[in-house]
Amino acid sequence: MNLLIPLMVIVPILCALFLNLLHKKDRAIKAVTIILALALPALPLLANYGFHYFGGYEPLMQNPTLSSNLPSFITGGVLSTFHPAITYSFQSAQQLFVFILGLVGLLALFTSVYETRRPSGVYAYMLFMGIAAMTAILLTDDIFNLYVFFEIAALATVGIVLVSNIKGNYETALKYMILGSVAAPLLLLGIALLLGVTGNVNITDIIYSLKTGMVDPQNPVLLMACGLIVFGWLYGSGLPPFHTIKSAIYSKALPSGSAMIQAFSVFTFIALGIVILRIFSYLPLSQWVILGVSLLAMILGITMAIVQTDIKRMIGFLAVGELGYIGIGLGLGTAFGITAGLFQAVNEVMITALLFIGFGVVLYQTGVSDTRKLGGLMVRNPGVALLVLLGGFAMAGVPPLNAFQSKLMLIQASLDAGFPELGVIMILLSIVTFMTFMKAFHTVYLRPKPADLEIKTETIPKATVISLVVLLVVCIIFGLFPQYVTSYLQPLATSLAGGVA
Amino acid sequence: MIMDVQLGSLLTAVALIVIGIFATAFLDNLIKKIIGLAFIGDGANLFLIAMGYKPGGIVYIYLPGMAADWFAQNAAYPLPFALVLTSIVIGASTMAVMLGIIIVLYKKKGSLSAAKVLGE
Numbered sequence: 001m002n003l004l005i006p007l008m009v010i011v012p013i014l015c016a017l018f019l020n021l022l023h024k025k026d027r028a029i030k031a032v033t034i035i036l037a038l039a040l041p042a043l044p045l046l047a048n049y050g051f052h053y054f055g056g057y058e059p060l061m062q063n064p065t066l067s068s069n070l071p072s073f074i075t076g077g078v079l080s081t082f083h084p085a086i087t088y089s090f091q092s093a094q095q096l097f098v099f100i101l102g103l104v105g106l107l108a109l110f111t112s113v114y115e116t117r118r119p120s121g122v123y124a125y126m127l128f129m130g131i132a133a134m135t136a137i138l139l140t141d142d143i144f145n146l147y148v149f150f151e152i153a154a155l156a157t158v159g160i161v162l163v164s165n166i167k168g169n170y171e172t173a174l175k176y177m178i179l180g181s182v183a184a185p186l187l188l189l190g191i192a193l194l195l196g197v198t199g200n201v202n203i204t205d206i207i208y209s210l211k212t213g214m215v216d217p218q219n220p221v222l223l224m225a226c227g228l229i230v231f232g233w234l235y236g237s238g239l240p241p242f243h244t245i246k247s248a249i250y251s252k253a254l255p256s257g258s259a260m261i262q263a264f265s266v267f268t269f270i271a272l273g274i275v276i277l278r279i280f281s282y283l284p285l286s287q288w289v290i291l292g293v294s295l296l297a298m299i300l301g302i303t304m305a306i307v308q309t310d311i312k313r314m315i316g317f318l319a320v321g322e323l324g325y326i327g328i329g330l331g332l333g334t335a336f337g338i339t340a341g342l343f344q345a346v347n348e349v350m351i352t353a354l355l356f357i358g359f360g361v362v363l364y365q366t367g368v369s370d371t372r373k374l375g376g377l378m379v380r381n382p383g384v385a386l387l388v389l390l391g392g393f394a395m396a397g398v399p400p401l402n403a404f405q406s407k408l409m410l411i412q413a414s415l416d417a418g419f420p421e422l423g424v425i426m427i428l429l430s431i432v433t434f435m436t437f438m439k440a441f442h443t444v445y446l447r448p449k450p451a452d453l454e455i456k457t458e459t460i461p462k463a464t465v466i467s468l469v470v471l472l473v474v475c476i477i478f479g480l481f482p483q484y485v486t487s488y489l490q491p492l493a494t495s496l497a498g499g500v501a
Numbered sequence: 502m503i504m505d506v507q508l509g510s511l512l513t514a515v516a517l518i519v520i521g522i523f524a525t526a527f528l529d530n531l532i533k534k535i536i537g538l539a540f541i542g543d544g545a546n547l548f549l550i551a552m553g554y555k556p557g558g559i560v561y562i563y564l565p566g567m568a569a570d571w572f573a574q575n576a577a578y579p580l581p582f583a584l585v586l587t588s589i590v591i592g593a594s595t596m597a598v599m600l601g602i603i604i605v606l607y608k609k610k611g612s613l614s615a616a617k618v619l620g621e
Binding site for chain 1: 518522534544570603618
């Protein structure tokens with residue numbers, strides 16, 4: 001067993017607990033947070049691909065030493081193929097996702113300790129716990145373990161909002177938790193139905209039961225389970241009808257917190273989307289649901305972003321819209337389409353983090369996030385304005401940045417799959433995204449400064465600028481060398497498209 | 502007619518979930534909404550536990566002197582009980598956080614009415 005795989009989850013949890021103990025010791029929190037956060041992108045690069053089995057062992061058919069002592073009715077039947085442990089699977093796609101999550105986490109933590117006068121151990125605790133939960137969601141092959149960490153991620157999200165001290169944060173957090181406390185038990189109900197029909201919570205074993213005919217795949221209970229799991233997926237990702245509460249959550253968190261929460265949403269989208277594709281791809285309805293919901297998310301998210309006056313809410317709605325692009329890729333069901341969707345997810349995490357941190361500089365300097373009250377900031381921060389402008393270009397899909405490559409792949413995939421209309425919609429919405437971003441950029445940076453706008457802080461922390469530069473450099477590298485990134489995603493995409501577990 | 506224990510549990514679970522959704526959606530008092538959410542969580546847990554029911558089954562504790570294959574054929578399914586314990590803990594933590602937020606909001610706004618506290 002590869003011990004670095006569980007450490008990818010355990011290390012952030014231990015970091016979180018340790019930083020919580022250091023609360024109010026400012027210098028110690030700053031130093032310790034940065035040192036511990038370096039482990040986040042490093043661990044997935046050091047770990048070998050493989051599996052880890054929590055609280056058990058590998059399937060008996062792979063363990064001749066153990067199975068030699070057992071009776072033949074256990075070793076000779078299907079029981080020998082089942083996984084008697086919580087299995088964590090770490091392959092190339094998971095390595096890329098956990099690395100990107102760790103990188104965004106490192107930069108968000110780095111930015112947060114320098115932007116606040118008194119770094120908060122509790123805030124760092126919430127960020128680390130959220131990262132641990134998301135890593136577990138990405139690695140786990142056990143659907144109940146996924147639900148447990150899904151709930152932990154939701155609690156961490158609420159914690160990030162509560163610690164922000166932004167007006168209205170408690171109300172938004174309570175609304176989010178009330179909705180979550182409806183959606184999460186329904187997700188659990190879907191898992192209970194799967195357990196009742198298949199007798200398993202391990203996803204590979206569930207798929208095995210369906211494919212080998214041990215369970216009738218056309219059982220209507222499985223359709224009900226699919227519906228309930230899709231409902232939980234909608235809540236966790238911030239897809240319609242939960243897009244308004246999710247963008248409200250983004251607007252009530254600090255910029256570094258918003259950057260992490262959107263990363264949590266995207267990776268929850270991917271993880272649960274992959275689970276739905278793996279288990280329920282034999283149901284044509286599941287792919288139509290993914291396509292339909294994604295289309296709705298794209299249209300609603302991007303069109304609602306146009307009318308927003310709060311910068312963070314605008315980026316939040318744009319982020320929801322970009323989720324739709326990812327879903328189109330997954331819903332097309334072809335290897336190329338799924339690769340494109342997953343590549344778009346990786347790109348979107350970085351671009352949205354860049355925009356939240358970049359526009360967060362505005363909040364840091366002025367304390368204002370209402371675009372109607374802002375202006376003239378280009379003169380003060382031309383460097384940051386340029387970085388934010390390039391981030392906006394990246395989100396809109398301007399070459400040679402990363403989202404251009406992923407959106408081009410998505411359009412090609414939709415044409416290949418026989419859905420040219422989807423390609424047209426994606427192009428039109430990219431143009432609307434560009435317009436929305438340029439409108440916000442103009443009001444914040446280019447138009448004359450309003451007389452009553454007070455600049456509270458002239459200097460910007462170097463940590464923020466470094467974070468923006470790192471994210472932009474990675475976006476440019478991914479844009480210039482997309483094949484390097486897609487090579488990590490192709491094995492997973494091929495197995496999903498082929499219907500192989 | 503004597504109802505099967507498992508069927509009775511599943512129907513009770515569904516009833517709890519429906520009552521909980523009604524309470525969450527239609528009652529204005531925040532504490533009553535939280536109680537409704539607790540009903541939904543408890544309904545889901547009862548449904549999960551009912552999945553492990555085996556008519557005439559024994560408790561899944563392997564005692565000395567039991568034959569392994571007799572135990573395997575007669576024990577109830579132990580996995581749902583482990584899952585429900587975890588789910589109860591998660592539900593309790595979520596409930597605690599929500600009640601903490603409500604306390605803060607009550608001190609700020611002096612009301613438990615969702616329309617007043619959460620309304621824009």
